[in-house]
Every structure is written in C-alpha cells, then in structure tokens.
Amino acid sequence: MFKVESLSSRIGKIQILHSLDFHVDKGEIVSIIGANGAGKSTLLNTLAGIYTPVEGKVTLQDDLISGLPAHKIVGKGLCLVPEGRQIFPGHTVKENLTLGIYSKYYKDRKHVEENLERMLELFPGLKKHYHRIGGNLSGGEQQMLAIGRALMSDPKIILLDEPSMGLAPKIVNEILEILVRIKEEMGTMVILVEQNVKAALKVADRAYVMDQGKFIMNGTNEEISSNPEVKSAYLGIKVG
Amino acid sequence: MDLFLQYLITGLTVGSIYALLAVGFVTIYNVTGVLNLAQGEFAMIGALSCVTLVNLGIPIFGAIPLAILITAIIGLAVERLAINPARKATPIVLVVITLGVSIFLKGMGLIIWGTSPKSLPPLVESKSIEFMGAVVNSQSLWILVVLIAHLVVLYWFFEKTFLGSALRASEKNPRAASLMGINTSTMSMIAFTIAAGLGAIAGVMIAPLTDATYEMGFFIGIKGFVAMIFGGMHSIPGAVAGGLLLGVIEAFSGGYISTYYSDALAFGFLLLVLFFRPQGLFTKATGERV
Numbered sequence: 001m002f003k004v005e006s007l008s009s010r011i012g013k014i015q016i017l018h019s020l021d022f023h024v025d026k027g028e029i030v031s032i033i034g035a036n037g038a039g040k041s042t043l044l045n046t047l048a049g050i051y052t053p054v055e056g057k058v059t060l061q062d063d064l065i066s067g068l069p070a071h072k073i074v075g076k077g078l079c080l081v082p083e084g085r086q087i088f089p090g091h092t093v094k095e096n097l098t099l100g101i102y103s104k105y106y107k108d109r110k111h112v113e114e115n116l117e118r119m120l121e122l123f124p125g126l127k128k129h130y131h132r133i134g135g136n137l138s139g140g141e142q143q144m145l146a147i148g149r150a151l152m153s154d155p156k157i158i159l160l161d162e163p164s165m166g167l168a169p170k171i172v173n174e175i176l177e178i179l180v181r182i183k184e185e186m187g188t189m190v191i192l193v194e195q196n197v198k199a200a201l202k203v204a205d206r207a208y209v210m211d212q213g214k215f216i217m218n219g220t221n222e223e224i225s226s227n228p229e230v231k232s233a234y235l236g237i238k239v240g
Numbered sequence: 241m242d243l244f245l246q247y248l249i250t251g252l253t254v255g256s257i258y259a260l261l262a263v264g265f266v267t268i269y270n271v272t273g274v275l276n277l278a279q280g281e282f283a284m285i286g287a288l289s290c291v292t293l294v295n296l297g298i299p300i301f302g303a304i305p306l307a308i309l310i311t312a313i314i315g316l317a318v319e320r321l322a323i324n325p326a327r328k329a330t331p332i333v334l335v336v337i338t339l340g341v342s343i344f345l346k347g348m349g350l351i352i353w354g355t356s357p358k359s360l361p362p363l364v365e366s367k368s369i370e371f372m373g374a375v376v377n378s379q380s381l382w383i384l385v386v387l388i389a390h391l392v393v394l395y396w397f398f399e400k401t402f403l404g405s406a407l408r409a410s411e412k413n414p415r416a417a418s419l420m421g422i423n424t425s426t427m428s429m430i431a432f433t434i435a436a437g438l439g440a441i442a443g444v445m446i447a448p449l450t451d452a453t454y455e456m457g458f459f460i461g462i463k464g465f466v467a468m469i470f471g472g473m474h475s476i477p478g479a480v481a482g483g484l485l486l487g488v489i490e491a492f493s494g495g496y497i498s499t500y501y502s503d504a505l506a507f508g509f510l511l512l513v514l515f516f517r518p519q520g521l522f523t524k525a526t527g528e529r530v
Contacts, residue, residue: 048419074421086416088409095405103421105402153421 001025002078002157002189007056007066009046016042018213019056024157029183029190031200031221033234034210040193041083043210044159047191048080049073060156075103077156081163085146089135093126096134096145100152112152119148122178140171147178157189158182164196172196176203197234201225209234242373247495248488249371253380254449255487256387260442261464262471262479263394264435270411270474271424271431274323274334278342279439280461284349286311286440287452291358300363308440314345315436319429327425342457349454357451360444383445390441391480398476407431411474466510472520481522 002024009017016039024030034040045051047058049070058066065076079100087096097119098105101112120127123144129137134145143163150158160179164172180203182188194200201207207224209217217227224230231237261279268276290307294300322341326334364382368375398404410417410427418424443452446460467486471478489509494502513521 050415050418069423070415070418071421071423074419080419082416082419086413086419088412088416090412091405091409098402099406099409099417099420099422102406149420 001061003059005057007046007053007058009042009051009053011042011051016213017046020215022208022215024189024191026189027183027187028205029179029192029203031192031194031204031207032210033194033197033200033207038210039213040210041161044080044161044193047159048078074153078159079150079153079155080159081146081150081161083161084165085142087134087142087145087149090133092131092133093129093145094131096149097152100149115152119152123148140167143167143175151182155188157191159191161193162195164194164199172199179203243495245372245374246376247491249374249376249380251488251491252484253384254490255484256384256391257442257446258463258467258486259480259483260387260390260438261460262467262483263476264438265464265468266473266476266479267431268435271407272323272428273331274338276435277335277338277461278318278345279435279464280457281342281345282311282315282436282439283443283446283460284454284457285314285345286443287360287447287456288349288353288358288454290444290447291360291452294361300361304444307444308437311440312433312437316429316433319432323428323432324425346454346457353454355454357453359451360447362448379448387445466506469510470513470521472522475522478520478522
C-alpha cells in the first residue's frame with residue numbers, strides 16, 4: 001500500500017500543496033484530476049523526489065520514502081513517467097529502456113534482458129524501432145517508450161503525468177488498456193494524473209479531485225463521474 | 241601542394257589537441273551545466289607533472305599515463321571539494337567557482353614548478369618523413385595517431401558503453417535521468433574526472449611541440465573553448481570537428497598569411513560563427529516532436 005500523510009510542498013517561496021492525505025491500495029488505479037495549475041504535477045514530482053516536501057510523510061509498503069533524492073526513490077519502487085514523456089531522443093529505443101533499470105544493470109544482467117523482452121511483449125510497436133533513436137518515434141510510440149522505460153525498474157507503483165497529452169484518442173485508449181494490464185498482470189499500483197478526465201475515469205478505480213493544492217473531493221470513479229460539480233467543471237456536461 | 245599537405249597535417253595535429261580540450265568542456269558543460277574555466281589548467285598540470293615524472297627517471301611511456309591519472313584525480317577532487325558542495329547554486333556562481341579553481345591551480349603550478357618553461361623530450365626520435373611530397377615531423381604524426389586513438393576510445397565509451405549512455409542521458413536531461421535512478425551527482429564527478437584526464441592528454445601532447453609553463457592553461461583553455469563554440473556546445477562529434485577546424489585555420493593562416501595573424505584570424509572566424517551560426521557549425525536545426 002502507498003500512503004501519503006499531510007504532504008505539503010512548495011516551489012521557491014510559494015506553497016503549492018496543502019497538507020494532502022491519500023492512499024493507493026495494491027492493484028488499484030487511482031486518478032487525480034483537476035484543472036491546470038491545481039498542483040497535480042507538483043504532487044507527482046514531490047512524490048518522485050524532484051521536490052522535497054516541506055511537511056508530511058510518504059510511505060511505500062511501510063518504507064518511508066519522502067525526503068529521499070529522486071534517484072534513490074526509484075530504487076524503493078516508485079517510478080514517475082514525467083509530463084511530456086522526456087525520453088532521451090538521441091538514445092536508441094533499447095538504450096532508453098535499459099536506462100530505466102540503471103541501478104540493477106551492473107548487478108543482474110540477466111534480469112535486464114528478461115525485462116527488455118517483457119517490454120517488447122507489452123509494447124509490440126516498439127520492436128521494429130528497437131535499434132533506432134527515440135527522437136524519431138511518433139508521439140504515441142514515445143509515450144509507450146516512456147512507460148516501458150519506467151516499468152523496466154519493476155516499480156511497485158507507477159505515476160503517470162498526463163500520458164494522453166497531444167495523442168490521438170485511439171492511442172490514448174491503447175495506453176489506458178496497457179495501464180489496466182499492468183495493474184492486473186503485475187499488481188502494480190498506478191497513479192494517473194490527467195486533464196482528459198473522461199479517459200482517466202474510464203480506467204480508474206478511485207479518483208481524487210484537486211483544486212488549488214487541496215483535494216476537494218474523492219470517491220470511486222462512479223461517485224466522481226456522477227457528481228454534478230465534476231460533471232459541469234471537468235466533463236463538460238451541463239447539469240440542471 | 242606539398243606545403244598545403246604540410247599545413248594540413250600540422251593543423252590537424254594541433255587541432256586534435258584542441259579537440260580533446262573541447263570534448264572535456266562539452267562533457268562537463270552538458271552533465272553539470274557548468275562552463276569549466278579551469279579546463280586549460282588540467283592541461284598545464286598534465287604537461288608539467290609529466291615533465292617532473294620524466295625528470296625523476298620514469299620512462300616517458302610510464303610517465304604519460306601517470307600524469308593523466310594524477311590530473312584525473314585532481315579533477316575528481318575539484319568536483320567533490322568545489323563544485324559538488326555548491327551544486328544548488330546558479331550556473332553563473334558555479335562558473336565563477338571554476339574561475340577561482342583555475343586561479344588556484346595556476347598558483348599551485350607556479351609554486352611547484354616555478355616560472356621557467358619546461359620541455360618534454362620528444363615521444364619518439366624526431367626525424368622528418370617525406371609523405372606525398374610534404375616534409376612532416378615524425379613527432380607530429382605520432383601525436384596525431386595517439387589523438388585519433390583517444391578520440392576513437394571516447395566515441396566507443398560514449399556511444400557503446402552503458403556508463404557512457406547514462407552520461408549522455410544526464411547530459412540531455414538530468415531530471416529525467418534522476419527519475420531513472422541515475423545519481424546525477426556521481427555523473428558530475430565522472431564528467432570532471434574524464435574532462436581532467438582529457439585535458440592532461442592534451443597537455444602532454446602539446447608539451448613536446450611548445451614548452452610547458454604554469455601559465456599555459458589560459459591560452460590552451462581558450463582554444464578548447466573556441467573549438468567547443470564551433471561545434472555548438474552540446475555535441476561531442478561537433479567539438480572534435482570544431483577543434484580540428486580551429487587547428488587547420490590556424491595552420492593555414494599561419495602558413496599562407498603570417499603567424500602573427502593566425503590567432504587573430506582564428507578568433508575573427510569565431511566572431512563570424514557567433515554572428516551567423518550561434519548554434520554551432522555542425523549542428524542541425526533541432527526540433528522536438530510533441
């Protein structure tokens with residue numbers, strides 16, 4: 001189980017997150033939705049160790065991970081797929097994937113090979129580009145590569161920041177299906193941050209609604225998607 | 241024609257020395273975001289410690305790797321003691337720190353080796369070789385071969401090894417690299433160590449051609465810097481090409497016009513590059529797919 005208790009974070013002098021509490025259970029996809037500037041990306045970056053929280057506790061299976069630097073948090077089993085994918089454009093697909101398992105590369109080469117094979121099985125589209133540089137892939141393929149790269153480290157929980165950004169609906173659906181597969185086959189916990197609320201609620205088990213650095217609502221995806229406020233503010237459905 | 245070839249070989253020899261320095265600049269700049277103004281000082285330390293080791297009676301082919309090793313360790317110490325503690329500072333502060341390091345190292349060089357120029361005995365017995373009509377110093381050819389070998393090893397390291405791949409990833413995008421579990425602070429340490437080693441090789445190679453003094457670092461550092469600008473600051477192949485180009489420009493302007501003007505022409509060319517192609521001569525226009 002992944003647990004966040006009264007987490008606060010600031011960038012420079014501005015406090016972005018205000019005492020957030022939430023949790024993700026094993027085998028669960030939790031979606032965090034909210035408008036631009038609500039603090040969703042800051043939350044993910046704080047969890048991943050890019051920003052250090054000013055207050056609060058983050059535990060992953062009773063292991064305290066808040067306060068650790070980003071590269072150590074990966075080793076604890078939390079991996080972030082950052083906004084805008086941020087694959088290494090000059091590296092080949094294989095190199096990108098291999099970097100995902102950086103900390104184990106020198107210790108267990110066989111494991112690296114196994115994971116590479118598993119990623120190609122999970123993302124068959126990457127196979128034909130395996131030895132080509134990542135910068136030449138299409139947006140959807142780059143997103144698959146970014147997710148595959150994160151999964152290489154065998155994360156217990158994977159965080160995705162706007163994976164649907166700039167992608168065609170068909171590809172968004174493919175990515176969502178893969179998230180469900182990851183959850184079901186590997187029991188990986190998933191935190192999905194999306195502005196595409198409709199898509200996010202389709203696969204999430206539960207959702208939190210964020211506004212100005214606070215959670216204003218949470219519940220199962222049925223509860224959230226039937227809520228009149230969410231409907232009007234995020235789903236574009238006129239109520240009453 | 242024979243003169244042309246002679247100038248070309250001289251230019252490539254000196255140019256490959258600049259290339260090594262430029263690769264050092266690029267490696268540090270891209271991994272840490274720091275323009276390391278002490279890069280030339282690494283060449284000075286490499287050259288002078290090699291002279292000292294040779295004077296102690298160590299054969300030249302043992303002295304060279306030892307001098308490179310010593311300089312690399314100094315590079316590592318510079319990163320750990322001066323750069324790493326200030327890692328959170330702005331890039332301009334870090335650049336000023338490297339300026340301080342440069343002055344410090346030069347001062348240490350003055351204390352240890354004094355002001356008189358020192359020369360390194362030739363790597364091989366110096367004799368002139370006729371090559372397609374051009375008279376070439378065997379020393380130059382030998383240096384050229386050594387440098388090409390080093391550039392090949394560098395290429396192999398950055399492109400074919402996993403550590404090289406991780407370094408390139410940290411160069412490209414430090415934040416994404418840290419999300420992969422790459423410790424960017426370790427990468428910064430490795431970058432400084434490699435850059436110092438490259439500087440030392442450049443110093444050891446240039447010492448038999450010109451004399452080595454405690455203040456040689458400044459000018460050779462500038463040359464490496466110019467080579468890096470030619471190449472566009474971000475690319476290792478670009479830095480190599482930039483170094484070779486600078487060497488060739490110097491050799492031809494020195495040969496066909498006057499050695500008095502060779503620096504002026506080289507720097508004049510730098511201004512032209514900065515006016516018309518500030519992104520570097522060898523970089524393609526870049527675009528990011530969104």
